[in-house]
Amino acid sequence: MIIRRLFSMSNCSFFLKKPQFDVKRIIEMIPQYEKSIQNRELIKADSIIRSLKLLSEQYQNIKEIDKAIADIQIQRKSIEARIKKDRTEIAEYSAALKALKEQYQDQDSKLLELKNKISETCKSLPNILDPTVPLGAPQIEQWINPLEAYKTSEAQAHVGIMLKKNMLDLQTASNIAGMSWYYLLNDGARLEQALVAYALKKANENGFASCTPPSITKKELIDACGFNPRDMNNERQIYTLQDTNLGLVATAEISMAGLGANKVLDLNSAECSKKLVGVSRCYRAEAGARGRDTKGLYRVHEFTKVELFCWSKPEISAKILEEIKQFQISVVKELGLPAKVLNMPSNDLGNPAFKKYDIEAWMPGRGNFGEISSASNCTDFQSRRLNTKYKDDSTGKLKYVHTLNGTAMAIPRMMVALVENFYDPSTGKISVPECLREFMNGQRYI
Structure with a gap:
């Protein structure tokens, strides 16, 4: 049901920060989360579990992308240091810098996409269950x-x-x-x-x-x-x-x-x-x-x-x-x-x-x-x-x-x-x- 507008659209500003999930801990506890999802009989249980099982691979991919970005940054700083010593080398290295910039943007885009996927998966997870919670009936x-x-x-x-x-x-x-x-x-x-x-x-x-x-x-x-x-x-x-x-x-x-x-x-x-x-x-x-x-x-x-x-x-x-x-x-x-x-x-x-x-x-x-x-x-x-x-x-x-x-x-x-x-x-x-x-x-x- 919808109630007629009572407030201005200025109320639409967001005030909460993006949640920080302990992804490493969640990966370690995948069996407990999977059990919680199944025992709660969630409507989208299969979909949530599929996303959950991708977390470990996605987390590893983030580490690999982070390493690739770090390598790109090392190469870029090395070239910039050379140019700083000898400005005549700008023309020689401009193409290399442009290629590194494109590589960085590509990797950064992949990193953002992966982080968003991981965050959405973590947000979709229910809490784990206390071991004393019964199944089926109160x-x-x-x-x-x-x-x-x-x-x-x-x-x-x-x-x-x-x-x-x-x-x-x-x-x-x-x-x-x-x-x-x-x-x-x-x-x-x-x-x-x-x-x-x-x-x-x-x-x-x-x-x-x-x-x-x-x-x-x-x-x-x-x-x-x-x-x-x-x-x-x-x-x-x-x-x-x-x-x-x-x-x-x-x-x-x-x-x-x-x-x-x-x-x-x-x-x-x-x-x-x-x-x-x-x-x-x-x-x-x-x-x-x-x-x-x-x-x-x-x-x-x-x-x-x-x-x-x-x-x-x-x-x-x-x-x-x-x-x-x-x-x-x-x-x-x-x-x-x-x-x-x-x-x-x-x-x-x-x-x-x-x-x-x-x-x-x-x-x-x-x-x-x-x-x-x-x-x-x-x-x-x-x-x-x-x-x-x-x-x-x-x-x-x-x-x-x-x-x-x-x-x-x-x-x-x-x-x-x-x-x-x-x-x-x-x-x-x-x-x-x-x-x-x-x-x-x-x-x-x-």
Whole structure:
């Protein structure tokens, strides 16, 4: 979908530097990359693998061209030195200099073409996979607030409940914007605000600094973050602004990652990391295939999300991922939602993710579990493309940081889970979790 032009074409200037890939390391790890490509079940897997297998030969060709260029330069400097001593020899060597110049231009052209091919291949590669990532199906890590039985109840469906309580208006939103848009009203809007306030407070208490990021960024940033979330039927995700190189962010992860672009971060504190929590509106152009998931709040085009983002030294990124997961578990426990923590399989991971956890809550009205949060370690996939580094105190060298992200609160889906689990048909009331009541003036029921 295209939104009418809002910004001038001056926004089309590029700000990211060309990514610097460790080609030698990639060549050494071709088997791991090939396995990652196959296990992720990428659509263009065969094409990517073919390009990957050419890297070693192309890298060797670059060395040969570099040597040829060096030889040409040696010959040119030798001739120039002779001419400098005796200007009468200019005529004798002019043809030789012209030939060397043509040879240099030819080799330089070949070198540029090869480097571009190598760069494109490296950019197309997904991250390698953590050895603990399962194949085929998610692996249940643990249960949160488990129930004796998970019952399906159409009476618990959030749409009917929220419409009846005047918390939601889908019809008017559909009239003015189309399907998968919505109004939150009265206690619906207050519940959203309470969830945001709760998540922000909890994140601050856990060492995350606050951030209000932009909801619009340059598409080069979106691409550099590798944001191409999988959705039903391979539907397009990003809203773009006509006649610009701008897009609406699908998650604040993108704009928060941009905060470190082209920078050297100080990660030499005791924590060896920087942690941010940001709240923003998020936009997804396609909200899913038509059906049950597009009725109500489970799949929508615009929503509020509280996002966690971290930059860390490589040696502690696995630990940071576990800390993000534990933060998310504590949120779900405090809210009282029955849920499960999943180690997600390779075919569910986006290109940037080295490893990803999801938490799915039971949603009685859907008769199924639904994802309410995720957490990913992207290692140096994003930082190489964003040129985000840190200075290693022990060596003084600049190294690429590792980036991680996680959901602190995805509002619509969390509301689905809360309404469907805590609605009591016998009283017609929705119980408000205790941890949210301070943000709703002590209100215990809706």
